């Protein structure tokens with residue numbers, strides 16, 4: 408059992424009790440009382456707080472953190488020690504003290520005597536707020552050597568997601584109860600996967616503003632976005648790799664699909680900062696640990712070309728489309744730890760566009776298509792359109808980029824300001840113009856769009872861009888970017904799980920999230 412623990416700073420006992428009830432209502436599975444929240448903790452008040460957690464039938468952890476390890480008020484150690492002794496007498500489930508303090512023989516002997524014959528367990532904490540420890544294994548062994556009944560708590564700041572693997576390895580190899588995870592935005596996955604890998608506790612905040620340590624997310628996010636309740640030791644791990652990545656709708660969408668089909672899997676945001684080197688290190692670390700249950704990844708900016716490069720060097724299989732487009736947006740980890748790499752942007756874009764032609768991609772044959780932009784998405788769109796024999800002209804702000812993409816796919820090109828000089832049946836926006844927060848931008852001049860055109864905007868935030876509003880006003884047929892996003896995700900789901908996804912559910916989640924952003 409891994410308790411999803413809400414840490415609450417000690418305060419006026421009545422207010423504290425309300426917070427505990429709220430934590431319980433939200434689904435917290437344990438409560439930590441941070442006695443250092445009070446400048447002068449008083450014994451009576453602390454006792455009332457312990458009782459209010461016990462009344463809610465939640466395990467209680469009593470901590471009076473030292474300022475050197477994140478405590479908020481400097482409290483004399485003798486006071487802290489008496490709070491912990493009192494917590495043992497009050498039958499708290501756990502008391503938590505810093506390993507560094509516990510090493511002092513006086514502290515050691517006082518707490519050891521207090522714990523004698525009690526059911527309270529001692530957590531010995533080691534925190535590093537600056538970065539990883541030199542060697543977590545040595546730390547783990549040293550804690551147990553000093554007090555074999557202790558639960559070591561080894562928590563450090565991840566400077567990069569790659570720092571999380573040491574915590575995972577420690578948890579996987581430990582033969583005793585242990586708490587281990589990483590702090591900071593780069594450590595997010597370790598807070599969620601702590602449950603899969605068997606940490607005794609993981610921490611979440613009461614709400615989005617109530618963090619008691621860097622990188623905590625709310626109980627609601629843990630439960631509703633990251634499927635906390637569905638995670639177990641055999642849960643398969645999926646996610647979206649990108650930087651930035653927190654805005655991605657994929658975790659909410661995939662997790663709801665896993666939930667509805669009772670699939671033992673979780674889908675997370677994997678913030679992989681940096682470039683090719685950091686990406687290689689991340690994917691190499693995952694593949695080395697494939698037996699831990701890593702299933703696959705969606706890949707977004709800036710790592711799509713890094714993923715293709717990795718797959719070409721270390722992969723089992725790279726599909727032809729990914730090779731032709733020059734980027735990979737889907738990785739499946741094989742049973743042997745080798746990866747297969749795909750690009751589903753092509754299918755997503757083509758199926759979205761074809762939806763206005765009764766789902767037949769070949770209706771685009773011979774159609775004159777103006778593709779605006781020459782970046783990553785344009786590559787997938789142009790590859791798809793050229794494949795079905797559409798007459799493509801690429802319009803890009805930087806002419807040289809449009810020219811090189813056009814040469815690669817044997818189509819025409821022009822500057823984006825030359826758009827009105829040629830006619831088109833279909834217009835596809837693959838620039839970022841119109842995307843939040845640039846919502847007032849439109850990639851086509853006023854009066855350009857006509858009733859006979861089909862207009863597809865790959866931008867999906869907002870759902871209805873300025874371009875799509877203008878297209879509707881002109882009487883043109885329209886396709887929004889969410890339809891591409893949903894279809895590329897449907898193709899990914901099939902690669903990951905080997906089954907068709909619930910398209911309606913995916914659409915509901917995406918539209919709900921995007922409408923909520925408006």
Ligand code: NAP
Pocket residue numbers: 708755779780781782783784785803804805808823837838839840842865866867868888889891892893895
């Ligand atoms: P990218 O590689 O950075 O390319 C961006 C393109 O937009 C470039 O051609 C760039 O022109 C052009 N551009 C940017 N700002 C411009 C401006 N102010 N005026 C004219 N042109 C401008 O980005 P990407 O990965 O292709 O993504 C493009 C858009 O696709 C994103 O913004 C996103 O909304 C959308 N997208 C949708 C999905 C989906 O599933 N629906 C998936 C991924 C992305 P230069 O070459 O001159 O810089």
